Amino acid sequence: MGGGTVGAETEEQPHGAAVVADGFGLRGPRGWAFRKVSFRAEPGALVAIEGPSGSGRTCLLLALTGRMKAKEGHAEVGDLPLPRKMAAVRRISALGQVPGVSELDPAFTVAEHLRERALLQRRFDGSVRALLRRPAERAATARARIDEAVAAAGLDLDALPKGERTSVRDLERLEALRLSIALALIGRPRLLAVDDTDLKLSDADRAEAWALLRSLAASGTTVLAVCSEAPEDALRITTLEGGTAADTAPETPADTAKTDTAKTGLTKADPAETDPAKTDPAGTGAEDGTAEDTTAAVGETAADDTTDATTEEGAADALAETGRA
Template identity: 70%
Template sequence: MEGTPDQGAGAAVTAEGLGVKGSRGWAFREVALTAEPGALIAVEGPSGSGRTCLLLTLTGRMRPAAGQGSVGGFRVPQQMARIRRISALAHVPGVSELDPVLTVAEHLRERALLQRRFGDAARGLLRPRRERAAASRAAIDAAVQAAGLDLETLPKGPRTAVRDLERLEALRLSVALALISRPRLLAVDDTDLKLSDTERDEAWALLRGLAASGTTVLAVCSQAPEDAVVVSTRPVEADAEERAETHGPDNKDEPENEPESEDEDKNKDEEGAADALAETGRA
């Protein structure tokens, strides 16, 4: 059926003339993109060029001011809540962050519980508790393996606190948490931030492998790999000059408007609330 998400397939992503505008002008504008299911999409640009805003827009969490697009057959901006339900965020500062005092195991258990409570189909809640717990453990194991996170090599194993993780390990944990919901579109912010050349290669190898397995991957970066579908958010020169003259330099890559929070489908209010809770809770 057209417009119905296919759980086992990545999401095709398109955009035409897409733009987000806030109180200080355009965060980005005139973005065009065409990517097949299972593509590795790199959002390339300098800090402050609206990269995170584009990531949030294409995952249904920020409404654009101009243009249109589609994710997995769902329309932007008309079906943003449905796009939220087929996408997941990994490491998006201010939106989906790791709690430094929680352990790796605690993060994984909490995300699995959120998925059981808010993400699984209603019929899944009717299964016996033991069966649901086994399914959660299996989902965690699969996600951890797909993210390449070796729990036994961590300083204290699964009981290692996030604050004691290396940057690449934290990135892998964020990806694992996002994969628990088996998204069709996985979005990762600041992919190459504070990584050495070797670590950067490992991070892209991870995302490339996820894309090869069928999940569409959308990754924000300062420099895209050659094999990625590249979309740039570099601001229009006139807009950049106007912002600089009016407000001074903008060194932050933060959303200029609030993430999408209202479900446009009136009969889906409760599901939209569940989505919001699952995504804005501790990641």
């Protein structure tokens, strides 16, 4: 980038966060959403969470970004332990589209969404010095950040039916996906999470979506993407309804050197209820003191350990406890 304070610009550059999970699990009132997830992804990795609907994919995505509280094992995002540092993880991660948690407003125009996100970013993440800048300078900074995010997401505003004034309801599925990613990128996150990446996309649009996510990962941002079928070059974490997931790592030597094999074990619904998963989907809460609340998963009884298949109800219950489902 151009002039200005070199230190400040360097600090704002997107740089990926390593993601490590070891025996990671989350249980809702009626069963495990996911369990025994173990993998390691280096900064700038493309991680695809694949599996059928109801297999805990979204819950895993939200848990790894600090929006849902795990009950078993542990994980780290950028050296921040989960679930103890959920608020800190929320500050370095951002959600693209996640139904029921971070959705586009169909009544908003593209420009309204972008301006709103830039204003929120400045309000909650801006320094005191930035808040004291002249209005024209703040507006120019916000516009530059919007333009940067839109370009990175591959969203061509001029190609939209009414340009920036196009309503979200009039966007094609791929363009809506690009917009949701652009909104997330305004915060220059170290970890980007996207749900339902390939849902209702044609083969050509699906290829474009994955090409976009690869480019973001190549630029340094770690990407977590939920999908029904992962591309071969991604680190794949496959969630299954019952049984143990397949372990799949990238085929190329470069990618294999960056990531370890993903391991995901999912267990059956347990009728015993536990404390609900606590979360702050908006990512605005204070630092969590959650270590004392993680009593449900570790050191449970033998009877609990013999239940072996995740159910759609268990995943839905855990997601519902975010208050957004």
